Amino acid sequence: MSHNYDVLIIGSGSAGLTLALHLDSKTKIAVLSKRTLEEGASLYAQGGISVALDKSDSTEFHIEDTIRVGTDLCHEKAVRFTVEHAKEAINWLINQGITFTRDKNKLHYHLTQEGGHSRRRVIHAADATGWAVETKLAQLTKRKANIQILENYIAIDLITHHKLGKRGNNQCLGAYALNRTQGRIETFSARCVVLATGGSGKVYLYTSNPDVCTGDGIAMGWRAGCRVANMEFIQFHPTCLYHPLAKSFLITEALRGEGGRLLLPNGDPFMHHFDPRNELAPRDIVARAIDHQMKRLGIDYVHLNISHKPAEFIYQHFPNIYAKCLKLGIDITQEPIPVVPAAHYTCGGIITDLQGRTDLSNLYAIGETACTGLHGANRMASNSLLECLVFARAAAKDINQQIKKTPPPESLPPWDESQVTDSEEEVIVAHNWDELRRFMWDYVGIVRTVKRLQRAKHRVDLLAQEIAEYYGNFRITNDLIELRNLVVVADLIIQSALARKESRGLHYILDYPHKNSIAQDTILVPPKYESSSINDYWESDSNTTLT
Structure with missing residues (x-):
C-alpha cells in the first residue's frame, strides 16, 4: 500500500504535534505514531517549561544558566534563539487552553526552580506538565481535517535519492513504515519528512523513558546520510x-x-x-x-x-x-x-540548523531527535519541552515557505519482501536486546573508562553483524526494527565517547578526569556523506569530526 502527503511527520510527541498544528491548513499531513497518539516521552514530562517570566529574571539570565550548565559546549546562537522565543511559545500554549499552576493569590503563574537555574523560571501544570501539554495537543490535532493520524505505525527507513540509486544531491522522498496492526509494510511519499521520534533511553537497562524511545529517528537519519553530534552526552536523571x-x-x-x-x-x-x-x-x-x-x-x-x-x-x-x-x-x-x-535524555542527535533542517533536502528533525546546539554537554532542566515548542514552530514556518517550491511527491517503489522468510528464532532478537541494554549500562553509563568503552565497542560490532544478517534474511517485525535502531544509536554513543579525551558535562571518564580548555563538538559523519551548506554554523576548526 502506498500513500502520498505533503508532509510526513514521524513521531507524535509535543514536537511533532506542535509542528502539525502550525502547518498551513491546506497542507495534507500524516502523523505516524508508534503506539497511541499521546504515548511518548512528552506525556511523562513532569517538571515544566523554562521561561523567564518573573521580574527578577531575564532572557540573559536564562541564556547564561543554560550555557553554564552545558559546560560551555552550547551554541550561543541556538540558546539565544530558543530563549528569546520562549514567551511566545508559552503564550501559544496558554491560548490553546492549557492551564498552568498559579500562585496562592492566583495573580501570577507559580514558577519553580530546578537544578542549574539561578532563579525560579519553570512554569508548570502541577507535576504533570507533559500530560497537560501532550493531551491538549493531541485533542487539537484530532480536530484538524487536513491531518491524518496513523497510530501503531513504526517507520523502518527513509527513502532517499541515494537509496534509489540516483546521483546528485541526496533528497528525502518519504519513508517505509510497518503497519503494526495489520503486519504489512507501507510506502509513504512526501514533499517534506519530519523526524520527531524522541530520544533513545531504551538503549540502557534502566531508564525513565517509555518503551517507544528506541532512537528510531536518529538511526534512520544516520543511515540516510545525516551527520550526528554529541551522542556521548546521555543525561541520567x-x-x-x-x-x-x-x-x-x-x-x-x-x-x-x-x-x-x-x-x-x-x-x-x-x-x-x-x-x-x-x-x-x-x-x-x-x-x-x-x-x-x-x-x-x-x-x-x-x-x-x-x-x-x-x-x-x-x-x-x-x-x-x-x-x-x-x-x-x-x-x-x-x-x-x-x-x-x-537514563533520561539524549542531548546529541541529528545535526540541524535553527529551522530544524538537516543535511538532506526536504528532511527536518525536531525535539530530542535533533541536536540543535541548545544543550551542549548537559541539558538544563525543563529546557527540553521548550526546545520542542520553539523548533517545531520554526520548522513549520520554514516548511510552509519551502513546500510551495517543492514538486509533488514521486511515485516510490514498494517494499520488497520477495527474498525473505518468517523467522523461527524470534528469541534471538530478545536476547540481543537484553545483552545490548546490559552492557551499555555496565560499560557506557554514568562513569566511564576507555577499557569499558572498548569492550562495549567490541560487543556492539558483533551485535551489528548479527542483526544485519537477520535483517537481510527475515521478515521485519517491530522488535527487530527497534533493536536495529538501538544498535546504531549505541554504536554512535560509544564512538563519540571514545573520541572525547576529557570529562565534560554528562561524559565523565576516569582516564581523562579533567576538562579541556577548548570546548569541542563531536561530529560523526556517515559513509559517503555529501556536505551541505545549511549547517555552516556547526562548522568549526575546534570540532572533533569522525568518519
Missing part, C-alpha cells in the same frame, strides 16, 4: 523511583527545587560534599554523587525526602507523585522516597 512495580517512574526535579533533600539510608545528607548548590546542582553532578554513594556503600538506592514540608503543600504541588507512591505503599508526606539514577 538523578531521581527515578526505585520499586519493583514502578517501571520508569520519574520523580521530578521540581521536588528538589521545593526543598527535597537527598539522604543516605541513615538519614545523613550528602550533596554538600559534591557541590555548594547541594540538591540544586546540575543533573550530571547529582547523578554522579548518587552513583558514587551507591557504589561506596553497596546500596541499591538513596532517599529523597520532602516530608518536612506541610502535607497540604505536597498534595497541591505533587499530586501525581503522591498518588503513585501511596499506591506502592510510600506516603511521601511521612517518609522518604527511594530513588536511583536512570
